[in-house]
Amino acid sequence: MEQRWTLGGWKKPQAAINNQEQWEESLASKGLLVVDVYQAWCGPCKTAVSLFRKIKNELGDDLLLFAVAEADSIDALDKYRGKCEPTFLFFAGGELVAVVRGANAPLLQKTILEQLEAEKKVLNQGQDRKVIKDETLLEEEEETSLVPPQTEDDELIPSGKSYTVAIIKPDAVAHGKADEIIMKIQEAGFEILANEEKTMTESEARDFYQHRAGEEHFQELIQFMSSGPCHVLIISKSGEEDVIPEWREFIGPTDVEIAKKEKPESLRAQYGTEVLYNAVHGSSDQEQATRELAFFFPTFQQQHQQMDDLSSKNPERTLALIRPDLLRDRKDEVLQSIRDAGFSIAMQKEVMLSEQQVEEFYSEHVNEDYFPAVKQQMTSGPVLALALVKEDAVKHWRTLLGPAKITDALNEAPESLRARFTSNEGEINQLHGSSSMTQAEREINFFFPLEKTLAAIKPDALEEHRDEIMERIQTAGFTISQIKETSLSREMAEEFYKEHKGKPFFEQLVDYMCRGPCLMMILSKENAVQEWRALMGPTDPTEAQTVAPDSLRSLFAKSILQNAVHGSSNEHHAVKKISFIFGDIDMDREINGDHGETQAESKTDEEVKPSEESNEIAALSENEADPQEEES
Ligand code: ATP
Numbered sequence: 001m002e003q004r005w006t007l008g009g010w011k012k013p014q015a016a017i018n019n020q021e022q023w024e025e026s027l028a029s030k031g032l033l034v035v036d037v038y039q040a041w042c043g044p045c046k047t048a049v050s051l052f053r054k055i056k057n058e059l060g061d062d063l064l065l066f067a068v069a070e071a072d073s074i075d076a077l078d079k080y081r082g083k084c085e086p087t088f089l090f091f092a093g094g095e096l097v098a099v100v101r102g103a104n105a106p107l108l109q110k111t112i113l114e115q116l117e118a119e120k121k122v123l124n125q126g127q128d129r130k131v132i133k134d135e136t137l138l139e140e141e142e143e144t145s146l147v148p149p150q151t152e153d154d155e156l157i158p159s160g161k162s163y164t165v166a167i168i169k170p171d172a173v174a175h176g177k178a179d180e181i182i183m184k185i186q187e188a189g190f191e192i193l194a195n196e197e198k199t200m201t202e203s204e205a206r207d208f209y210q211h212r213a214g215e216e217h218f219q220e221l222i223q224f225m226s227s228g229p230c231h232v233l234i235i236s237k238s239g240e241e242d243v244i245p246e247w248r249e250f251i252g253p254t255d256v257e258i259a260k261k262e263k264p265e266s267l268r269a270q271y272g273t274e275v276l277y278n279a280v281h282g283s284s285d286q287e288q289a290t291r292e293l294a295f296f297f298p299t300f301q302q303q304h305q306q307m308d309d310l311s312s313k314n315p316e317r318t319l320a321l322i323r324p325d326l327l328r329d330r331k332d333e334v335l336q337s338i339r340d341a342g343f344s345i346a347m348q349k350e351v352m353l354s355e356q357q358v359e360e361f362y363s364e365h366v367n368e369d370y371f372p373a374v375k376q377q378m379t380s381g382p383v384l385a386l387a388l389v390k391e392d393a394v395k396h397w398r399t400l401l402g403p404a405k406i407t408d409a410l411n412e413a414p415e416s417l418r419a420r421f422t423s424n425e426g427e428i429n430q431l432h433g434s435s436s437m438t439q440a441e442r443e444i445n446f447f448f449p450l451e452k453t454l455a456a457i458k459p460d461a462l463e464e465h466r467d468e469i470m471e472r473i474q475t476a477g478f479t480i481s482q483i484k485e486t487s488l489s490r491e492m493a494e495e496f497y498k499e500h501k502g503k504p505f506f507e508q509l510v511d512y513m514c515r516g517p518c519l520m521m522i523l524s525k526e527n528a529v530q531e532w533r534a535l536m537g538p539t540d541p542t543e544a545q546t547v548a549p550d551s552l553r554s555l556f557a558k559s560i561l562q563n564a565v566h567g568s569s570n571e572h573h574a575v576k577k578i579s580f581i582f583g584d585i586d587m588d589r590e591i592n593g594d595h596g597e598t599q600a601e602s603k604t605d606e607e608v609k610p611s612e613e614s615n616e617i618a619a620l621s622e623n624e625a626d627p628q629e630e631e632s
């Protein structure tokens, strides 16, 4: 892709934006800019190229610009990395005005024409430009940062879907039929998840068709398949358990003559000329599809696997720590790498550890000579604790981290996180991971102990939406430790909300809270305070509807005053309000006695190898001789 931007338009229908600088330059241009954001492993969308060429020819409009941009090479596109589905971003005046997902030619065309019209009105008639946010991204961010992974992303992440590899063979491409075939594939309801134009070398073709090596026409087949460019596609179909039989049906019998007789509608009947030159290929079964996928798109499955893990039913958890120096300098980069590796972040908390807490966390190591240096680093600033979720999370995270000794990491695993995120060979490694499932649960419990919060369903919502709200509480995994229906007196309501005394809405708030009975609950969960607030959503329902459309307040609040539910705003308040509503209860008994064993014990125990653990921490403090070095 060497097309360059030229003044007055694009030489080709699309120009390539290769880096952040070109990105900013392109965004500054006048008119409507349509960008095909693509992933390195599948390339720009070929359907779009032909569509863009057509529109460009028809309109010849200088205000319409097309470009392709690889998500990985442009910082501004970091949120779009690793997405299977083609994504088209529309910019005008440097602002996002529309997004189209999927290689849906009719929708793309319609959006292009509409947005071009709209932008002309902005430029010529001074109308206001309608700027949007990419909602799908916002939702994804919410999900990954606050709540355990859900499976609703299925549209974006075709997890559990079946695939076939399809090839539009060199004969059809040479006859100029590729675009037409691609259109037909889409019209038939198949999704094209990747489309790569490729000329196979003879040896690649030989590898690809190795299972046919003994056949009579093998050499001819190899020559044909390497004779010119073909299009390699990954095909899927939503709602289809197994796309392979359907795809094979669609392309028709191998023998073109038979295809013409028996399946005249099939691709091979329409585009093939003889047995060998039968225009298209499809994997014959799931196993072959997997092999072919790995052959043409080596990183696709890996990315896919990670996405599947996110939505798998029984993912594992591990604890990760980002130590103070790294957290201060490169937090966002580290978090991005964690997400890129397919982990979801179920909980996160930035904490300033005391020396005592470090001693407790690393209790097995307090007597070692390296311990002072570790303690010094760990208390030099806040650490970020993350509960990471993925299938086999403990092992995957440790592999991703690489060796504990920075020198080893740099030599043996330069791609590992510890190697990538070090600034100094001698330093303490900046990332921690639990070494077994048992340890993971213990460490997660250390940073995210079972916590309690006071939750209330306010009078009007209790009357109207009790069941729906209770169901959401259950499915979100909260344990209800205590529950009671109470009608607050005026005095109690005033005391309950005493922090707001003097604010203009205070009287109304008290009126509202005493209007009828409230349902008061003590909810227990790891990170309960934050999690319940996340489930409630922002105080104001109009805000909730935009930033957390699935939240309780988005769904059930009537106004900023009558906002359906209450939740303590921090741990301190939680303790106070719980004792105000429920009296002085024994918090420890509440949590441990009733529900303490739920988390850790449901997991299969795994032995911690003591030697491995102590190596880990020993290496972590390699330069204990010079503790000042880590000081910030
Ligand atoms: P809560 O404490 O009820 O869980 P919150 O912490 O999200 O809600 P606060 O700022 O503590 O919000 O306000 C307490 C309550 O006061 C809100 O839930 C709402 O009922 C009411 N309230 C807050 N701001 C306003 C406002 N600007 N106008 C009217 N009522 C308001």
Ligand code: MG
Residues within 6 Å of the ligand: 567, 568, 569
């Ligand atoms: Mg509050």
